[in-house]
Amino acid sequence: MEASKKQKKKLVKKLLHKYRLLIVNEDTYEERFSIRLTRLNVYVILGLSAIILIGLTTMLIAYTPLKEYIPGYTSNNVKKEAIELIYKADSLERIIQRNNIYYASVQQALKGKVSIDSIDIKSPVDSLSAEIEIERLNMKPSKVDSLLREKVAQEDKYNVFDVAVAETNVKLFPPLKGEITNTYNIAEKHFAVDVAAEENTPIKAVADGTVIFSGWTTETGFVLILEHLDGLISVYKHNASLAKEQGDFVKTGEVIASVGSTGAFSTGPHLHFELWNNGYPLNPTDFIEFN
Numbered sequence: 001m002e003a004s005k006k007q008k009k010k011l012v013k014k015l016l017h018k019y020r021l022l023i024v025n026e027d028t029y030e031e032r033f034s035i036r037l038t039r040l041n042v043y044v045i046l047g048l049s050a051i052i053l054i055g056l057t058t059m060l061i062a063y064t065p066l067k068e069y070i071p072g073y074t075s076n077n078v079k080k081e082a083i084e085l086i087y088k089a090d091s092l093e094r095i096i097q098r099n100n101i102y103y104a105s106v107q108q109a110l111k112g113k114v115s116i117d118s119i120d121i122k123s124p125v126d127s128l129s130a131e132i133e134i135e136r137l138n139m140k141p142s143k144v145d146s147l148l149r150e151k152v153a154q155e156d157k158y159n160v161f162d163v164a165v166a167e168t169n170v171k172l173f174p175p176l177k178g179e180i181t182n183t184y185n186i187a188e189k190h191f192a193v194d195v196a197a198e199e200n201t202p203i204k205a206v207a208d209g210t211v212i213f214s215g216w217t218t219e220t221g222f223v224l225i226l227e228h229l230d231g232l233i234s235v236y237k238h239n240a241s242l243a244k245e246q247g248d249f250v251k252t253g254e255v256i257a258s259v260g261s262t263g264a265f266s267t268g269p270h271l272h273f274e275l276w277n278n279g280y281p282l283n284p285t286d287f288i289e290f291n
Contacts, residue, residue: 015040172206184283191281192274199269201259221262235274
């Protein structure tokens with residue numbers, strides 16, 4: 001007991017033992033500043049300084065934008081922007097996938113792998129798209145509305161391409177001038193016109209658009225497909241050469257290819273020209289004067 005008391009007294013004495021801190025001039029040894037300290041004072045000052053420093057650092061990180069530069073800390077705005085970017089990226093990915101499917105379907109169809117039976121005659125939706133989304137409305141039509149719908153459906157039953165023609169009531173620039181050797185014929189599944197011309201005659205774009213296909217096919221040789229506004233697509237087959245690549249933007253009347261006789265289905269130098277609107281084939285002579 002006495003030994004422990006002596007140790008405590010000795011510790012208290014060390015803590016309370018006074019020291020004097022002097023600041024003197026090195027040359028003249030003149031005293032400039034002095035302060036009396038004890039070990040207890042030093043410990044208390046160091047402890048309070050550490051607590052204040054930690055508190056200030058915590059407040060600086062918690063309530064200023066500085067925390068955004070510290071690994072592991074993010075602000076609410078950054079989190080919100082990150083979530084928005086994730087949603088946008090997901091939406092863009094879906095759109096790209098849908099467009100890729102659409103363009104692949106268009107290319108397959110325009111290579112001759114689509115039949116008239118595959119075209120939907122009940123609604124003007126894209127029959128070439130592999131992914132068709134129909135908005136389902138939670139509405140029940142009235143009896144009068146049902147009768148009217150049935151009457152309109154019967155009237156339009158045999159007008160397969162009327163909607164497409166009505167929506168494309170425009171005049172287009174002729175891709176070239178020449179004699180039509182094979183006309184547009186739905187019964188024979190010839191959804192195009194064949195325009196005879198000398199080999200290497202320039203072929204021009206019928207309207208402003210973007211090249212969605214530019215390449216070679218076994219049956220129709222060099223093929224170029226343009227996508228225009230309002231779902232209009234123009235197709236140029238049996239070309240001798242192509243002047244544009246996929247993704248290029250072309251202006252009306254710009255040279256895009258040259259007349260040739262390439263592909264297994266070609267019988268001589270000519271242009272096999274097709275027009276499509278929202279999945280429906282159109283008669284090119286309704287919009288273009290080739291002679």
